[in-house]
Every structure is written in C-alpha cells, then in structure tokens.
Amino acid sequence: MFDLLKKKLSNFVDKLSRKAKAPEQEKLEQAKQAPKQISKQAVQQAQEPTTLQKPEHKKETISVEKPLLEKREIKPELKAPSKIKAVFRKEITLKESDIADMLFELELSLLEADVNESTAKHFCEEIKKRLLADKIPAKDVESFVKKRIKEILRELMQTEQIDLISMIKSSEKPFKILFLGPNGAGKTTTIAKLTVLLREQGLSSIWAASDTFRAASIEQLEEHAKRLNVRLVKHNYGADPAAVAFDAISAAKNSNIDVVMIDTAGRQETNRNLIEELKKIARVVNPNLKIFVGEAFAGKNLVEQAKQFDDAIGIDAFIITKLDTDAKGGTMLSLLHEIKKPVVFIGTGQAYKDLQPFNIDEILERIV
Ligand SMILES: Nc1nc2c(ncn2[C@@H]2O[C@H](COP(=O)(O)OP(=O)(O)O)[C@@H](O)[C@H]2O)c(=O)[nH]1
Ligand SMILES: [Mg+2]
Structure with a gap:
C-alpha cells in the first residue's frame, strides 16, 4: 500500500x-x-x-x-x-x-x-x-x-465526505445503490462486503444480479448470497439489467428491506452498449447513490475510466479496491485530484471484513 x-x-x-x-x-x-x-x-x-x-x-x-x-x-x-x-x-x-x-x-x-x-x-x-x-x-x-x-x-x-450509514438511515426505503466500474474491479465482491458491514448496523440488503452479460457473474453473486443469506433477484443471462433492478426494488418494497444493491457488468469502459445499458438502469431505478468501484493498481487508467463513467452516467462516490495489492500508491491521489468525489470505502483484501472507511489521516500516515 x-x-x-x-x-x-x-x-x-x-x-x-x-x-x-x-x-x-x-x-x-x-x-x-x-x-x-x-x-x-x-x-x-x-x-x-x-x-x-x-x-x-x-x-x-x-x-x-x-x-x-x-x-x-x-x-x-x-x-x-x-x-x-x-x-x-x-x-x-x-x-x-x-x-x-x-x-x-x-x-x-x-x-x-x-x-x-x-x-x-x-x-x-x-x-x-x-x-x-x-x-x-x-x-x-x-x-x-x-x-x-x-x-x-x-x-x-480532500473531497466532500459521505456518511453512508446515516445517509441510508435518513432516506426513504429502499435506498438504492448502483455499482459501476470496469470488469474485475471488485464490484460484486464489494457488494458482498458492504452487505456485511451494513448488517452490523442493522440494515438489511437485497441484491439485483444486473450483470447479465459476463459468464458466471450470476453464479458468483448467488454463491455470496448463499454464504451471507441475502436475497438475490436474478433473471437469465442476456436479460435486460434494468428489469432485474426494477424487480429487486419491488421485492425490497414488499419485504421492507433497507437497501437494494445493483450489480452491473463491466465491459470495456468505452463500450457504447454498456454505457447505454447503464444509463437505462439509472433512468429506471433512479439510484440514491452511484458508486464507481475502481482498483488501486489500475494506475493512471483509472482516472480515464472514471471520467468516462462520470461523463456518461454521473458518479456520486468512489470505492477504491485492492489497496492491499497495490505496491505503487499514486492512483488514489490522481483520482481524487482529477475527480473530486467522496471515497466511501476502501477495499483492503478479499475477505468480507476487508472494507474500511476512507480515513485521510491514516492514508497520509502511510505515505509520509
Ligand atoms: N486483494 C483484493 N482483492 C479484491 C478486492 N476486492 C475484490 N477483489 C478480488 O478481485 C477479483 C474480481 O472481483 P469481482 O468482485 O468479481 O469484480 P467485478 O468484475 O467488478 O465484479 C476477485 O477475485 C475478488 O476477490 C480487494 O480489496 N483486495
Ligand atoms: Mg461482477
């Protein structure tokens, strides 16, 4: 790190x-x-x-x-x-x-x-x-x-800060989070981690398997859902991701669930279809928060990727993953200098517990 x-x-x-x-x-x-x-x-x-x-x-x-x-x-x-x-x-x-x-x-x-x-x-x-x-x-x-x-x-x-837990608690139910980001950045894993963290705060979650594109993505989410005993709404591969998200929101309303987490596909970030698909989900769902998940070792590319997502869909916050495997360290610096959005959490490992609040003092202690 x-x-x-x-x-x-x-x-x-x-x-x-x-x-x-x-x-x-x-x-x-x-x-x-x-x-x-x-x-x-x-x-x-x-x-x-x-x-x-x-x-x-x-x-x-x-x-x-x-x-x-x-x-x-x-x-x-x-x-x-x-x-x-x-x-x-x-x-x-x-x-x-x-x-x-x-x-x-x-x-x-x-x-x-x-x-x-x-x-x-x-x-x-x-x-x-x-x-x-x-x-x-x-x-x-x-x-x-x-x-x-x-x-x-x-x-x-320095960016504006978000206290996600109090934000969720003070919003109308269900609180809808759309997860965006390149393929392999850690979106699905982060959804699982965040669910555990919110559960500790007494907040329940339901997941929408809106990555209907990538092979095994639904099974991956199902596996986490089984382990964590979380409800998952899924359609078949190739189905409309916005429809999956819509169904998950209805289920949350019916069952009084606090948070809907929408997993999405990450293809080549420049892929027009993906961007259109994400825009459609955002339109249908009207999420409370659009979180861009990016991996720390993506380096300078991450800034460009995030900019494209931000221009097309609008990013509200970041979760930076894989800080534990990043030996360089400059990515977060560039990202926050170029795109001033709050970092809600950082990912520091593969286990469910490895999701930590972004603390600027701790980070500065590590760097200087
Ligand atoms: N070391 C480490 N690995 C992570 C972290 N977050 C996710 N991963 C791993 O990154 C890989 C891709 O994650 P995944 O959630 O499938 O990415 P997605 O394609 O964005 O959904 C998986 O093997 C995860 O275990 C992290 O903070 N640290
Ligand atoms: Mg995924």
Missing part, C-alpha cells in the same frame, strides 16, 4: 534536507579549521617576544610590544566560537536553482508511482511554491518538508 510513493517522497525529503544543510556544513567546517590555523600562528608569534624578554635592557620596549601582540593574535581565537554560531542560521531559505533538479526528479518519481501527469505537475508546483516562500527551520528541515508534503497531499485528496 503506497509503498513506491512513500519511497519516492522520502527520497525527495532526504535529498532536500541534505542540500539545505550543505552550505551550513561547509561553513561550519571552514569555521572549525580557521581557529586552529590562527592559534598556531598566534602561538608562534606570541612566543617570539618572550624570547626577547631575556635581555634586561629591552624589557621596557618589549613589555609594551607583548600585550599588543597578544591582543592582536589571540583576538581571532576568542572570536572563533561566535563565528560558528553565526554560520548556524536559524532559518534556511531556498532558491529555485537549489531545488530545480530535485523537483524534476520528483516529478518523474511520482509518475513511476502511478501518479498521473497533471497531478504530479500540480504537486511539484505546489511544493516548489511553498518551499521557496518558506523560512525553513535549519534544525528541522526534514520534518518541515514532510509537513509541507502532507499538507499538499491532504489538499489533493
């Missing part, structure tokens, strides 16, 4: 803090060297008058010279510690030329971690703008830069 993204950002922080500290370090080294050279000289020169002290008759003149010499040569030695202090500025300011290369590298790193181009550019622009305007505490460059990164990531991922 977020592994590569975390690694790339941490590399940036390391490089930047080394660079920020470098001039300070250099000056410190110089300052350390300086008093040593001066003191050798000072000792040498300071010794000269003492040898001249011996002749009694020169005493007077020498005694005048010696304090003068001592005063002049010892002065730099006394000054040295304050010189070191002076090079330790409390705050560091960066110039664009200090960080240009690093930012270029960062942008490439973000792309590698599945962040899409416009999000990566936006991130780098923001971090540049803020760091150049900042007075960075010299003692704490690393944690300061991390704080800035977190701040930007939070802004990127």
